[in-house]
Amino acid sequence: MKESLEEFYNGILGIEPPWEVVSISRDSESRIVTAQVHYKKEISLTCPKCKAESKLYDHRKRRWRHLDSCNHKTIIEALVPRIRCSEHKVVQLPVAWAEKNSRFTAEFEMAVLIWLKEDPISTVANNFDISWDEVDGMMKRAVKRGLERRKKSKPAHIGIDETAFQKRHEYVTVILDKDKDVVIDVLDDRKAKTLNNWLKQQDISDLSTLKSISMDMWDPFINAVKSNFENAHDLIAFDRFHVAQHLGKAVDKVRAQENRVFKQAGKDNPLTRTKYQWLRNSHKTDNRATKRKEFLQLTQLNLKTARAWRIKEAASMLWNYTYMGAAVKEWKKLLGWISRCRLKPMIKVGKMIRRYFWGILNAIKLKINNSMLEAKNSKIQKIKRTACGFRNRERFKNSILFHLGGLDIMPVPTQ
Numbered sequence: 300m301k302e303s304l305e306e307f308y309n310g311i312l313g314i315e316p317p318w319e320v321v322s323i324s325r326d327s328e329s330r331i332v333t334a335q336v337h338y339k340k341e342i343s344l345t346c347p348k349c350k351a352e353s354k355l356y357d358h359r360k361r362r363w364r365h366l367d368s369c370n371h372k373t374i375i376e377a378l379v380p381r382i383r384c385s386e387h388k389v390v391q392l393p394v395a396w397a398e399k400n401s402r403f404t405a406e407f408e409m410a411v412l413i414w415l416k417e418d419p420i421s422t423v424a425n426n427f428d429i430s431w432d433e434v435d436g437m438m439k440r441a442v443k444r445g446l447e448r449r450k451k452s453k454p455a456h457i458g459i460d461e462t463a464f465q466k467r468h469e470y471v472t473v474i475l476d477k478d479k480d481v482v483i484d485v486l487d488d489r490k491a492k493t494l495n496n497w498l499k500q501q502d503i504s505d506l507s508t509l510k511s512i513s514m515d516m517w518d519p520f521i522n523a524v525k526s527n528f529e530n531a532h533d534l535i536a537f538d539r540f541h542v543a544q545h546l547g548k549a550v551d552k553v554r555a556q557e558n559r560v561f562k563q564a565g566k567d568n569p570l571t572r573t574k575y576q577w578l579r580n581s582h583k584t585d586n587r588a589t590k591r592k593e594f595l596q597l598t599q600l601n602l603k604t605a606r607a608w609r610i611k612e613a614a615s616m617l618w619n620y621t622y623m624g625a626a627v628k629e630w631k632k633l634l635g636w637i638s639r640c641r642l643k644p645m646i647k648v649g650k651m652i653r654r655y656f657w658g659i660l661n662a663i664k665l666k667i668n669n670s671m672l673e674a675k676n677s678k679i680q681k682i683k684r685t686a687c688g689f690r691n692r693e694r695f696k697n698s699i700l701f702h703l704g705g706l707d708i709m710p711v712p713t714q
């Protein structure tokens with residue numbers, strides 16, 4: 300049997316009873332195909348809320364953008380019935396192809412969301428020929444939908460990490476479920492009060508399974524955890540990733556200071572920018588013999604920067620000790636070395652490690668694995684780069700949850 304054009308469009312648009320395509324029109328100039336969809340007259344109307352058979356009240360004309368067909372923008376247009384229910388008054392019927400209040404079909408939104416996983420909003424807006432705000436709106440709705448669908452978890456190991464945006468003046472705090480490998484929440488700043496409120500909002504039973512909280516040596520976070528957990532002193536772990544971050548920043552400071560001295564003396568610093576990058580990323584340096592040799596020479600230079608780097612490297616080795624006695628002994632040795640190194644930024648970090656040593660020992664004792672924290676941190680940096688930075692806190696928070704929340708974000712139209 301030959302299929303009519305309307306039946307054909309029912310098939311490709313996925314329109315099923317009680318709806319049907321009644322006509323198709325094409326505007327060749329603007330390259331738009333519009334499918335008129337009607338609610339089948341012979342099917343009785345029921346209230347979407349209570350399913351009671353109801354009378355037609357009126358129709359509302361609505362339009363949705365659908366995925367393009369053959370380079371034509373494709374629009375679904377429908378007269379959507381509104382019914383009058385004795386209990387729920389006037390209610391508009393849901394449609395099968397779009398979520399409530401959306402001006403796009405669910406399939407269109409899905410395609411946009413899939414692209415958004417890889418590309419910045421501006422690129423996606425261009426590709427789909429929609430506005431920046433429309434893409435942003437879809438992303439917001441996706442996160443909201445995902446958070447509403449998410450089941451409560453009882454994390455055993457959580458991580459708390461602050462991250463800067465807007466040229467380092469503003470912060471958010473990211474809460475991670477380390478076992479599920481997802482971001483649980485993003486908080487507005489990095490203040491004790493904010494984390495304290497968040498902890499208080501959680502159900503006690505959800506946090507009763509908690510075995511560790513890894514974080515930076517940051518008093519506001521420590522104080523918030525202390526005021527919520529009696530065993531805070533056993534839970535808090537200052538992990539390898541955060542300790543290494545402080546040491547890395549201190550090495551950078553030593554290099555900047557040394558650079559100034561070279562410049563003032565009119566000399567070139569043997570540690571050029573590229574060579575310094577080798578030192579910074581020494582754990583990633585490849586093993587090709589020539590480079591390796593040059594690299595080793597670099598670390599042997601009697602430069603303050605090279606000395607600072609050797610301390611940083613020594614610290615990273617200490618995490619391999621699993622026997623507490625040996626670990627304590629080796630850390631104390633390193634702290635002695637740092638205190639005698641005459642490099643101010645390193646001495647400062649040394650003092651910090653001494654003060655928070657109890658939490659570093661917890662990290663060793665609890666065998667805290669920091670790879671997840673490190674990976675999430677670098678993904679957040681990538682999100683910032685892709686978006687060319689964020690000026691808006693809500694948008695930054697939303698982006699983190701969109702990409703790293705492990706959320707089920709796809710729209711499902713109301714049937």
Ligand SMILES: [Zn+2]
Binds near residue numbers: 346386
């Ligand atoms: Zn009703």
